[in-house]
Structure formats: C-alpha cells, structure tokens
Amino acid sequence: MPDRITLVTALQGAGWHPAAWRVAGPAAQRLTSLRHWRDVVVEQDRLGVDAVTIEDSFTAGPVDAAGDLDTRTVVGRLDALLVANAVAPATRAVGLVPTVSVTHTEPFHVATGLQTLDHVSLGRAGWRAQVSPTVREAALFGRRPGGDDAAVLFDEAREVAEVVRRLWDSWDDDAIIRDVATGRFIDRDRIHNAEYEGSFVSAHGASIVPRSPQGRPPVFSLAHRADAAAFAVDAADVVLVTPGYGGREARDLLDEIRHLEQVAGSDVRRPVLADLAVLIxxxxxxxxxxxxxxxxxxxxPYSVGSGSDTSVLATTVPELVALIGDLRALGYAGVRLRPLRIPIDSTAIARQLVPGLVTAGLRADVASRPTADLRTRLGIAPAVSRYASSSSLGVSA
Incomplete structure (x- = not known):
C-alpha cells in the first residue's frame, strides 16, 4: 500500500446524479465534445488527483420502468477508451482508466486498445473491467442471446482477462532491435504466441502492439457484490468496494476482500479503494x-438502492477529509469519488479536497507527487512478463 492516500475521480457525463445536467451550465452542452473531457481531466491532473476513471456502457443511458431510455437524465456517451486516448497528450501525471466491457468485446481489441493508451500516455493507462449483463446490450451485437446469469458472465470475464494479460505479455520489452546491419527490425524469438483455449474465448498469436511502458496496465474492478468481488480478487490489481450497498460497512468489505485473497492462495494484498458518491x-x-x-x-431520491450502488454523501471538504482518514486507518489504500455534479463537485475534489488531504498529512503536495507510471503511483509491483524467464534464456515460448 502506498504511503500516501490514493485519490481517484470517477467521471460520468454531467455527474452521477440523474439530474446533474440541469445544473451543469455550459458544460451540459459539451458532453460529447473533446473540450469538455479535456477541461475536466486536465484540472484533475494539474491539481494532483492520481487517476480518473471514465464510465462506459453498451447502452446510451439508463432505462425507465418500461425499458425505454430515461429521457430525464443524460442519454448518449462517447467511447471511454477513445476519450482517454484523446486527452492523454494534454495531461502529465494523472492515470487514465477507461471502462471497457469484457462481455461482448473481443479480448484482442481490449488488449491492443489499452496497450495503445499506455503508449500514448507514457505509462499512465489503466483498465476498469466491466461485465455487460443485459439482453438490451447483447442485442446490439446479434451474435448470441443475452442474459443476467452472473456466474457465467464472470467466468467468461476471467477468461477474457487472462487472454488480455497473455497478449500484453506477448512482446518482450526488447523485441524491437532495429538491427540495420542484418536488416532485422524485430527479433522473432522475443515475440510469443498467446495460446489459450477456454470455454468462452480462445486465442492464438501475438498482439500487434509492442509491449507498452507498464507491460500490464493496472486492472480496476468494482466489487459491489459477492461474485464481482471474487472476480476482482482473481483478475484485478485494484479493488473498488461500495460501502452502504446491501448494508455492508467499510470494515466488513475490506475484511471480505482479504478473506477472498486468502482463500485464493494469493500472497498479494491488492489496494482496496472505497467507492463513494459525493456532493460537496x-x-x-x-x-x-x-x-x-x-x-x-x-x-x-438518489441513494443506496435508489439509483446508486454505493453511499451518497452530501458533505463538506473537512468532513470528507476526516472520513478518508478513518478509511485509511482501517487499511484502505484510498478512495474513488463519484462527483454527483460535473464540473461543480469534480472541481471541488481537485481544488479543495486535495489541499485538505495535504494539510491533514494524508498526501504530499502536488510539487512532490511522483510522476512515474500508474502502477508505481498505486503502489503496485512492476509487471513481469510470463515469458521473462524463457526470454532470458533465449528460448522461444
């Protein structure tokens, strides 16, 4: 766990509250513009937030009781991965963590898209892995029936995550040799086929993208229910838990993740972030x-069980600093905050909460923050390729 609190801002449209667009002012008119996203993310970057997650879905927006798009809230979105790539050159240190579904997206496209982001951002890419459970989402692809069988969805998600990791490892760090004398641009023995045959997905061959700066961008996963928590422990580097959802308290949720790690035989204690919706x-x-x-x-009302899967806090900066300090004392690595209003609450997070955490001794000031890759900022060990040992011996896998 890093010696400083991790602070992540979760970005979604005009904010997480369904009525946020009504108070967003001019920003509500620019939700599908690069300018909107660049302005919001650059502010988080400049003022010291560690990472931003960008929400995504295969649906244009929430649906009402009749199953039609709910016209009272924001409908329509830009592709999160493409947004992250677009804003990366305008930022310096903030991690960029788009949501990319594992349910209908081919693992090859997940892997290469995130590798590209890691190259473009110089090692600041992450991935929020998400399942897509609804028939409505499945109907967009027309390849198979949809359903909400969570066990099947998460079994598939595990396989997708495994293939993605294999593709990320398929190029050695030094596969590109640019040997002018021999006319070889690459050493073929340093590129490995990602062989995998599962119940849901299979893969044969290597990524088209050379190994990226982090090797494996850190994977974030939302553990808001038992099956999702089990997947997070199996496949993620960073676990997001939702206090208040289902009556679960912050201490119990952290204990559950540590228990699942123990059951899985994992010797890695993943950073766990409390995921909270805030109005400041x-x-x-x-x-x-x-x-x-x-x-x-x-x-x-927008509350737990009524539109939100986590606690919704109408709070002040001092109260939020105190809460984050309490979470830190319990063993949390940090928080992911969902601003109910963007840019009002996202601005408060960057301009007021960050200095408040510095004053409380929970973070260093912006001038001394690390500018290393995202894994390092999160306190996650460097990624070692599964082929590292064979490569060092000069053996092709």
Whole structure:
C-alpha cells in the first residue's frame, strides 16, 4: 500500500446524479465534445488527483420502468477508451482508466486498445473491467442471446482477462532491435504466441502492439457484490468496494476482500479503494439542500438502492477529509469519488479536497507527487512478463 492516500475521480457525463445536467451550465452542452473531457481531466491532473476513471456502457443511458431510455437524465456517451486516448497528450501525471466491457468485446481489441493508451500516455493507462449483463446490450451485437446469469458472465470475464494479460505479455520489452546491419527490425524469438483455449474465448498469436511502458496496465474492478468481488480478487490489481450497498460497512468489505485473497492462495494484498458518491457543499446544510434539490428535479431520491450502488454523501471538504482518514486507518489504500455534479463537485475534489488531504498529512503536495507510471503511483509491483524467464534464456515460448 502506498504511503500516501490514493485519490481517484470517477467521471460520468454531467455527474452521477440523474439530474446533474440541469445544473451543469455550459458544460451540459459539451458532453460529447473533446473540450469538455479535456477541461475536466486536465484540472484533475494539474491539481494532483492520481487517476480518473471514465464510465462506459453498451447502452446510451439508463432505462425507465418500461425499458425505454430515461429521457430525464443524460442519454448518449462517447467511447471511454477513445476519450482517454484523446486527452492523454494534454495531461502529465494523472492515470487514465477507461471502462471497457469484457462481455461482448473481443479480448484482442481490449488488449491492443489499452496497450495503445499506455503508449500514448507514457505509462499512465489503466483498465476498469466491466461485465455487460443485459439482453438490451447483447442485442446490439446479434451474435448470441443475452442474459443476467452472473456466474457465467464472470467466468467468461476471467477468461477474457487472462487472454488480455497473455497478449500484453506477448512482446518482450526488447523485441524491437532495429538491427540495420542484418536488416532485422524485430527479433522473432522475443515475440510469443498467446495460446489459450477456454470455454468462452480462445486465442492464438501475438498482439500487434509492442509491449507498452507498464507491460500490464493496472486492472480496476468494482466489487459491489459477492461474485464481482471474487472476480476482482482473481483478475484485478485494484479493488473498488461500495460501502452502504446491501448494508455492508467499510470494515466488513475490506475484511471480505482479504478473506477472498486468502482463500485464493494469493500472497498479494491488492489496494482496496472505497467507492463513494459525493456532493460537496460549503456547509453540511447547504450540501443537504443541494442534494434535495437535485432529487426533487429527478423525481426520486438518489441513494443506496435508489439509483446508486454505493453511499451518497452530501458533505463538506473537512468532513470528507476526516472520513478518508478513518478509511485509511482501517487499511484502505484510498478512495474513488463519484462527483454527483460535473464540473461543480469534480472541481471541488481537485481544488479543495486535495489541499485538505495535504494539510491533514494524508498526501504530499502536488510539487512532490511522483510522476512515474500508474502502477508505481498505486503502489503496485512492476509487471513481469510470463515469458521473462524463457526470454532470458533465449528460448522461444
């Protein structure tokens, strides 16, 4: 676990509250523009946030009780992976973690797209792996029936994650030799076939993208239910847990992840981040009033079990700093915060919360923050290729 609290901002449209677009001002008109995303991400980068996650889905937006798109909230989105690649050149240190589904996306495209982001960002790419459980999503692809059998979806997700890792490892770090004398651009013995035959996916051959700066971009996974938590321990480097969901407390959730690691025989203690939805006001009363106004505009409260799968906090910066300190004391590596309003709350996270955490001794100031790759910033060990030992012996796998 890093000696400083990890702070991640979760970006989604105009914010996580369904009525956030009503208070977003000009930003609500630019949700499908690169300018919107660049402005928001650059602010997080400049002021010291460790990483941003970018939400994505195979649906254009949430659906209402009749199964139609809910027109009261933001409908329509840009591809998260493409957005991350587009904003990468404008940023310096922040990790870029797009959501990419493992359910209908071919592992080859997942692997190469994220490797490309890792190259473009100079080692700041991550991946939030997500399953796509609905018939509506499956219908877009027309290749197979959809369903919500979670066990099957997560078994498939494990296989996809394994193939992705194999493709990430398929090029050695030094596979490109550029030997002008012999006319060889690569050493073929340093490129390995990602051989895999599973129940859901199979792969034969190597990635088209040379090994990226991190080797394996860190994988984030949301452990908001038991089957998702088991997948996260099997396949992820960073686990996101949701206090309040299903009545689960922060201490219990952390204990569950550590228990699953023990059962799995893992000697790695993954960074666990508490995933919280926040509205930040200048006072507790003001924050509560502003959340109530959003709920009234949406026609329903946004809370655990009512639109949110985690605790929704109408809070102040000092209260949030104290909460994060308490989570740190429990053993959490940090937090992922879902701003209910973008840019209002995302700006408060960057401009007010970061300095508050510095003052509390939970983070170093921006000037001294590490600018290394994302794995290093998260306190995750460097990725070692499965072919490293054979490569060092000059043996092709």
């Amino acid at each position: 006001g200048s006072s507790a009363a003001e924050a509560a009033d502003e959340l109530a106004a959003l709920d009234a505009a949406a026609g329903a």
